[in-house]
Amino acid sequence: xxxxxxxxxxxxxxxxxxxxxxxxxxxxxxxxxxxxxxxxxxxxxxxxxxxxxxxxxxxxxxxxxxxxxxxxxxxxxxxxxxxxxxxxxxxxxxxxxxxxxxxxxxxxxxxxxxxxxxxxxxxxxxxxxxxxxxxxxxxxxxxxxxxxxxxxxxxxxxxxxxxxxxxxxxxxxxxxxxxxxxxxxxxxxxxxxxxxxxxxxxxxxxxxxxxxxxxxxxxxxxxxxxxxxxxxxxxxxxxxxxxxxxxxxxxxxxxxxxxxxxxxxxxxxxxxxxxxxxxxxxxxx
Amino acid sequence: xxxxxxxxxxxxxxxxxxxxxxxxxxxxxxxxxxxxxxxxxxxxxxxxxxxxxxxxxxxxxxxxxxxxxxxxxxxxxxxxxxxxxxxxx
Numbered sequence: 001x002x003x004x005x006x007x008x009x010x011x012x013x014x015x016x017x018x019x020x021x022x023x024x025x026x027x028x029x030x031x032x033x034x035x036x037x038x039x040x041x042x043x044x045x046x047x048x049x050x051x052x053x054x055x056x057x058x059x060x061x062x063x064x065x066x067x068x069x070x071x072x073x074x075x076x077x078x079x080x081x082x083x084x085x086x087x088x089x090x091x092x093x094x095x096x097x098x099x100x101x102x103x104x105x106x107x108x109x110x111x112x113x114x115x116x117x118x119x120x121x122x123x124x125x126x127x128x129x130x131x132x133x134x135x136x137x138x139x140x141x142x143x144x145x146x147x148x149x150x151x152x153x154x155x156x157x158x159x160x161x162x163x164x165x166x167x168x169x170x171x172x173x174x175x176x177x178x179x180x181x182x183x184x185x186x187x188x189x190x191x192x193x194x195x196x197x198x199x200x201x202x203x204x205x206x207x208x209x210x211x212x213x214x215x216x217x218x219x220x221x222x223x224x225x226x227x228x229x230x231x232x233x234x235x236x237x238x239x240x241x242x243x244x245x246x247x248x249x250x251x252x253x254x255x256x257x258x259x260x261x262x263x264x265x266x267x268x269x270x271x272x273x274x275x276x277x278x279x280x281x282x283x284x285x
Numbered sequence: 286x287x288x289x290x291x292x293x294x295x296x297x298x299x300x301x302x303x304x305x306x307x308x309x310x311x312x313x314x315x316x317x318x319x320x321x322x323x324x325x326x327x328x329x330x331x332x333x334x335x336x337x338x339x340x341x342x343x344x345x346x347x348x349x350x351x352x353x354x355x356x357x358x359x360x361x362x363x364x365x366x367x368x369x370x371x372x373x374x
Contacts, residue, residue, distance in 0.1 A: 057308060058308055058311070226298070227297065227298040227299070227300055228297050228298065228300050228302055228316060228318055230298070231297045231298065231302070231316070232315075232316050235304075242306040242307075242311065243291065243306060243307045243308040243311065245306075248293070248306045252295055256295075256296070256297055256298065259297070259298060260298050
């Protein structure tokens, strides 16, 4: 049996058409379920499929996970997801990313569904003041604080140190929060169904209070970043396909608004309680 | 000469910055801040497509109160820098 479910993430709605057995696997999306709605950001159809012919543009290799980007002869964007060299599925989108089809191979099904939905969400919302970050984010006293850094820098560790040492802190998302610039210019951070290895799928939001770029060091020290420095700190943590000019323009607009309005910091840190305390003292003033 | 594919001039918090966004520039991995004159030259270079130090120096003389020899000197310095950084070819 096939069905359609509707979801709302960062106030954007999308739907997934799939077999009941696949829909039943999407437990991380449950907090984001919503009633059927007509005005959708995008729709994804999930089905079984065979290899898709496409022309490769670029590939990203991250911890044994390959994402290969390309396009069909007709110019439809294609993304192939491989895990340990083995293909889990192909996502074929319409230009503009309003709809897409994920062809599954019956291997790493949920990872392929998650990747496909993250890509479609990021691409379809890029020109709507929305970005998907690679970051951990905590909330404290009604504000969200986001921690950025290269893989392995200790984003999750730093977030955990806040939870352990600063009463009132909650984890909003551990890997892929969304940030949206509202009509009045304020930035809001949202939990999403995507949270890396930590099962933290919370439908919560908070005004963004600060962004901290983490860097491992033998000491703790925090300094503010301004202008181009702040922009350069933020951009590498945002998912996108910047060789698509329309998407690059949309992302730039959001990134520029973010770094013009939200305090950005650089934290050299140890993985210790003091790092969290120094950070909190400085950025929540 | 021409600007390599994939490099884009962006305004970041009021400053002019060159970033690598296209497929051929995606591994540039840094941002290049331009002062007002350099940003002017970049825009002219984009407009011309194929440019020379001489054509940019002429443009500079039209826009600013500077003599040709001085303009050519400034343009060459900027282009040397861009060549070293690999944003033009």
